[in-house]
Amino acid sequence: MAHPKRRHSSTRRDKRRTHDALTSKQLSVDSATGETHQSHRAHVHEGNLYYKGKVVVEGYAKTV
Template sequence: MGSKILPIAKQIVMPNPKRRHSQQRSAKRRTHYKAEEVTLSKDTTTGEIHVRHRAHVSEGKLFYKGKLVSEKAPLKA
């Protein structure tokens, strides 16, 4: 008459691929993962070459966009 409640005895198993992807298929997917060349700039204040859009340390001071951000450079972990 009514619905039966079954006890959950089986462990839940996540779905897995039925077949292995071929090397060619994996390579086709990975063709778009390319490393780009890092753009470097010369700081107008210190004249030091640094990675663009990143703060950099020069003579123990932290600079960003040619401006002094901090007198003490952060400690590297």
């Protein structure tokens, strides 16, 4: 395994770690159903699959 020849400074280490923080999921409320769901994702409500406030597949829960 390779070993570093020189020690990396704490500043250099911290610069690398700036992008490691986790971000929370973006949630939105569907206009048709009032259901809270993850943005840009289809969601199931009462057996139907909704996307952007419209029914995409009726009876989705029965087919899966």
